[in-house]
Amino acid sequence: MTGLLKRLVIGRAMRSEELQETLxxxxxxxxxxxxxxxxxxxxxxxxxxxxxxxxxxxxxxxxxxxxxxxxxxxxxxxxxxxxxxxxxxxxxxxxxxxxxxxxxxxxxxxxxxxxxxxxxxxxxxxxxxxxxxxxxxxxxxxxxxxxxxxxxxxxxxxxxxxxxxxxxxxxxxxxxxxxxxxxxxxxxxxxxxxxxxxxxxxxxxxxxxxxxxxxxxxxxxxxxxxxxxxxxxxxxxxxxxxxxxxxxxxxxxxxxxxxxxxxxxxxxxxxxxxxxxxxxxxxxxxxxxxxxxxxxxxxxxxxxxxxxxxxxxxxxxxxxxxxxxxxxxxxxxxxxxxxxxxxxxxxxxxxxxxxxxxxxxxxxxxxxxxxxxxxxxxxxxxxxxxxxxxxxxxxxxxxxxxxxxxxxxxxxxxxxxxxxxxxxxxxxxxxxxxxxxxxxxxxxxxxxxxxxxxxxxxxxxxxxxxxxxxxxxxxxxxxxxxxxxxxxDATATELAVTDPRDELVPPSRVFAIVLVSTIHKPTLRALSYARAFRPDHLEALTVSVDRDEATALRGRWQEYGIEVPLKIIDSPYREVTRPVVDYVRSIRRESPRDVVAVFIPEYVVGHWWENLLHNQSALWLKSRLLFTPGVMVTSVPWQLTSSAHADRPAGRAPGSVRRGEPPNSDQRPDRPVGSRRP
The missing domain is CATH 1.20.1740.10 (Amino acid/polyamine transporter I)
Structure with a gap:
């Protein structure tokens, strides 16, 4: 509907080669x-x-x-x-x-x-x-x-x-x-x-x-x-x-x-x-x-x-x-x-x-x-x-x-x-x-x-x-x-390459973390995606705001035979973002030459009102983690059925991200890691 209204008001999109016709x-x-x-x-x-x-x-x-x-x-x-x-x-x-x-x-x-x-x-x-x-x-x-x-x-x-x-x-x-x-x-x-x-x-x-x-x-x-x-x-x-x-x-x-x-x-x-x-x-x-x-x-x-x-x-x-x-x-x-x-x-x-x-x-x-x-x-x-x-x-x-x-x-x-x-x-x-x-x-x-x-x-x-x-x-x-x-000017100076060989030196290790709230399809996709990168170390991480739920999650994890180790962080004050950020920063302090890759499962919905029904904690996590040196944040989207009919720019796959730009603003995170299941 928005796209139709835009076309009615503005008209069809023009190719760059047509600029001459506008003279x-x-x-x-x-x-x-x-x-x-x-x-x-x-x-x-x-x-x-x-x-x-x-x-x-x-x-x-x-x-x-x-x-x-x-x-x-x-x-x-x-x-x-x-x-x-x-x-x-x-x-x-x-x-x-x-x-x-x-x-x-x-x-x-x-x-x-x-x-x-x-x-x-x-x-x-x-x-x-x-x-x-x-x-x-x-x-x-x-x-x-x-x-x-x-x-x-x-x-x-x-x-x-x-x-x-x-x-x-x-x-x-x-x-x-x-x-x-x-x-x-x-x-x-x-x-x-x-x-x-x-x-x-x-x-x-x-x-x-x-x-x-x-x-x-x-x-x-x-x-x-x-x-x-x-x-x-x-x-x-x-x-x-x-x-x-x-x-x-x-x-x-x-x-x-x-x-x-x-x-x-x-x-x-x-x-x-x-x-x-x-x-x-x-x-x-x-x-x-x-x-x-x-x-x-x-x-x-x-x-x-x-x-x-x-x-x-x-x-x-x-x-x-x-x-x-x-x-x-x-x-x-x-x-x-x-x-x-x-x-x-x-x-x-x-x-x-x-x-x-x-x-x-x-x-x-x-x-x-x-x-x-x-x-x-x-x-x-x-x-x-x-x-x-x-x-x-x-x-x-x-x-x-x-x-x-x-x-x-x-x-x-x-x-x-x-x-x-x-x-x-x-x-x-x-x-x-x-x-x-x-x-x-x-x-x-x-x-x-x-x-x-x-x-x-x-x-x-x-x-x-x-x-x-x-x-x-x-x-x-x-x-x-x-x-x-x-x-x-300051940004250009800071980003200028002086010796490409120094910049291309690989990290000593890649420490991969998959954030988990519960075991569902988005979580398993994120785990599979992280494993495809073949990191030096891979673990799943959840924050326990309820001991019973954390115990149940560990039991299901073992029942399904998931080979990735699951780490549970206690959060007595029911915070989610701070414990994750502190844990990631502790890894960086112990091994400054390591790169920490954090994978976050997210929902992709098709209607604006559906965004209101899903928690936004992952956005806070990403915003905090992006300011931590040596940490790479990757969103792993899961498209809900409603997203199949949503309008998207031509040539863009659902949930895809162009090189050099932040994740698609239409992507919305899953429930907060460690939160109660609906």
């Missing part, structure tokens, strides 16, 4: 890797207006200048990352650039920052999408968190089906959003030119300033403008994802990725300028607290503010009940939710590279049934879901944790690219190529300066409002990744 053409790569920056136009303008409205309506005239600065920065970053795509097409993106040119520590800072930013991309995008749904259907406000988590689950399932599958599913909503917004912009600007400018539903309201923010001047005014600018820079989130996803493109990979990035930049800039212009033309008024709106007819507590893009759509297309309004709202909600898909592709790719470099667990480098990095996808979904639940899917609270990581990676990667071009210029003598390298260096240098300044602004304006959590999370990730790398 993306540009038309699918754009919605997969660029949905985040494309969708950010739905809220970037709103974030600027929300901050400026803190001072009332007096400072809204700064909006066009802030927007123009954001556009300039976006253009510089897009041009800069086109250089990254061409110079480092392996998919490491900012992490690879920083690691190669600035050192491993800088690379880890970038990686930690990006991992945090990817999680925030999912949380903010889904929460913002839910906000737009609630703008169209206010009755759903109470289901905000449930809807957000539900969308994360759907995105996870789609991405587990593979990159190409998710691209096909998400391409149409992305193109519908882009087309819808461009039509809205064209229609609104045309109406403005002909003298019929659209008017937002909130244009009739005023805005009361926050206490203390009414007459800002000097440094306070600069900080307000800088804070609005930092909020508007959410329009740049996700730009780096294409540089991380170059391996997913069809050949020629760098060229196709660079073209896709250029198209993404042009569309994002056009839509951001258009939405900001229409917000100003239609006189949109929006605040974090609706009670600061003046001129409301009813109670401010009951008034639900629509998002900026919703108000623009209603004003352009003729009201909140127009087809155009519902189309824009539906497309916006979809693209905002699907914007999280950028992170669902970038996060697993980055964790896979980090795992390959031994900074994260190796499991994150493994591909799933559909050749996607399934473990990374699931990890992202779990963390993002917990974040949405913890912050109640509130965009205003989540947005303060956002974009810090992405500007850290922007700054370090562009600085690394400057060093890359300096190195190239030292060895390049062709005048044409030198001019190209110098131009590229100038672009990357400008990008490094701009994004570095924005990073400082973001830190200064957002740190106390919640950005410190993002800094803390990135710091914890950095320390954790360094610790994981130290562990892997």
């Amino acid at each position: 993306l053409p540009k038309r699918l790569a754009l919605p997969i890797f660029a949905s985040d920056p494309l969708s950010s136009v739905a809220y970037a303008t709103q974030e600027i207006l929300l901050v400026l409205s803190l001072g009332g309506m007096a400072y809204l005239h700064f909006t066009p200048w802030i927007a123009a600065t954001v556009v300039l920065l976006l253009a510089v970053v897009v041009l800069s990352y086109r250089q990254v795509v061409s110079a480092y097409p392996s998919g490491g993106g900012s992490y690879e650039v920083a690691s190669t040119n600035l050192g491993p520590s800088a690379g880890l800072v970038v990686a930690a920052s990006l991992l945090v930013d990817y999680v925030m991309t999912v949380a903010v995008s889904v929460a913002s999408g839910v906000d737009n749904i609630i703008s169209a259907v206010p009755e759903l406000a109470d289901q905000r968190v449930l809807m957000a988590v539900g969308f994360v689950v759907v995105l996870t399932a789609m991405n587990l089906r593979g990159v190409r599958e998710s691209g096909r599913a998400f391409a149409t909503p992305t193109y519908l959003f882009v087309g819808g917004v461009l039509i809205m912009i064209a229609t609104g600007l045309f109406r403005y030119v002909v003298g019929d400018a659209p008017v937002a539903e909130s244009a009739k309201y005023g805005i009361a300033a926050e206490p203390g923010d009414a007459h800002l001047a000097g440094l306070a005014l600069v900080m307000l403008v800088l804070r609005a600018f930092s909020q508007g820079c959410t329009a740049l989130t996700g730009v780096e994802s294409i540089s991380n996803g170059v391996p997913a493109f069809r050949k020629p990979k760098p060229k196709n990725a660079a073209t896709t990035m250029a198209v993404m930049g042009a569309i994002s800039i056009t839509m951001f300028i258009g939405v900001t212009a229409l917000a100003l033309i239609s006189k949109v008024r929006i605040t974090e607290d609706s009670c600061r709106l003046t001129g409301l007819d009813g109670s401010c507590e009951s008034y639900t503010q629509r998002t900026v893009i919703a108000q623009i759509a209603a004003s352009v297309f003729g009201g909140e009940h127009s087809i155009g309004f519902y189309f824009i709202q539906a497309a916006t909600a979809l693209i905002l939710i699907l914007a999280a898909n950028t992170a669902f592709n970038g996060f697993p790719l980055l964790t896979s590279i980090l795992a390959q470099h031994r900074y994260l667990p190796r499991q994150l480098h493994n591909r799933g049934d559909r050749l996607a990095f399934s473990n990374g996808i699931l990890a992202l979904a779990i963390v993002a879901g917990l974040l949405l639940w913890g912050f109640q899917a509130n965009v205003t609270q989540l947005i303060h944790l956002y974009i810090l990581g992405v500007f850290t990676s922007f700054t370090l990667s562009q600085t690394g690219m400057v060093r890359h071009w300096n190195r190239e210029l030292r060895t390049e003598h062709d005048p044409v190529l030198r001019r190209r390298h110098k131009t590229a260096r100038a672009i990357n240098g400008t990008g490094a300066v701009f994004t570095g300044l924005v990073l400082l602004v973001v830190l200064a304006t957002k740190f106390t409002q919640g950005a410190w959590l993002a800094v803390l999370a990135a710091s914890v990730l950095y320390v954790m990744m360094r610790g994981i790398r130290r562990h892997y």
Whole structure:
């Protein structure tokens, strides 16, 4: 049943040779890797207006200048990352650039920052999408968190089906959003030119300033403008994802990725300028607290503010009940939710590279049934879901944790690219190529300066409002990744072979022990299996927690004529694990060069509930014995009838164990050695 459900959700398993078929053409790569920056136009303008409205309506005239600065920065970053795509097409993106040119520590800072930013991309995008749904259907406000988590689950399932599958599913909503917004912009600007400018539903309201923010001047005014600018820079989130996803493109990979990035930049800039212009033309008024709106007819507590893009759509297309309004709202909600898909592709790719470099667990480098990095996808979904639940899917609270990581990676990667071009210029003598390298260096240098300044602004304006959590999370990730790398390096050093002849010296003797609870088929199989190894010494071992049962067991042992000697250990306190472990360790102390082989009979059952009916003492025994040097633990499974119908991976025999892996987790132990018979 589980296997059938998995196939229905994920699809058929794909062979490794089919990886080439999952590569993306540009038309699918754009919605997969660029949905985040494309969708950010739905809220970037709103974030600027929300901050400026803190001072009332007096400072809204700064909006066009802030927007123009954001556009300039976006253009510089897009041009800069086109250089990254061409110079480092392996998919490491900012992490690879920083690691190669600035050192491993800088690379880890970038990686930690990006991992945090990817999680925030999912949380903010889904929460913002839910906000737009609630703008169209206010009755759903109470289901905000449930809807957000539900969308994360759907995105996870789609991405587990593979990159190409998710691209096909998400391409149409992305193109519908882009087309819808461009039509809205064209229609609104045309109406403005002909003298019929659209008017937002909130244009009739005023805005009361926050206490203390009414007459800002000097440094306070600069900080307000800088804070609005930092909020508007959410329009740049996700730009780096294409540089991380170059391996997913069809050949020629760098060229196709660079073209896709250029198209993404042009569309994002056009839509951001258009939405900001229409917000100003239609006189949109929006605040974090609706009670600061003046001129409301009813109670401010009951008034639900629509998002900026919703108000623009209603004003352009003729009201909140127009087809155009519902189309824009539906497309916006979809693209905002699907914007999280950028992170669902970038996060697993980055964790896979980090795992390959031994900074994260190796499991994150493994591909799933559909050749996607399934473990990374699931990890992202779990963390993002917990974040949405913890912050109640509130965009205003989540947005303060956002974009810090992405500007850290922007700054370090562009600085690394400057060093890359300096190195190239030292060895390049062709005048044409030198001019190209110098131009590229100038672009990357400008990008490094701009994004570095924005990073400082973001830190200064957002740190106390919640950005410190993002800094803390990135710091914890950095320390954790360094610790994981130290562990892997230490393990590799410890396991390295210096002299194979020393390692191949056989033990002086093999002392075999078969653990016995009673005489039944699993016990006899374990005895036969142990004898097949021809150890130097073989004995059966049981722990006596009941003298009568131990006496009966010895009598049956002699009655059956079993030639293996039976040793009985008394346990007056009815313990089983400790006496066995102590006995095995005593053998090791007496003969340190001997190898002790312990054979444990186990049941294999076919249903999860049957596991509850059998004691788990053998698991404790194995876990304790595995920490004892010179002790080999072997599970000898006995398959019950119910296990014959259980689902197993193809090609695996019941109870078999692959070389180098622990016993099958489906195997469950027999009753504890020496316990009462049922």
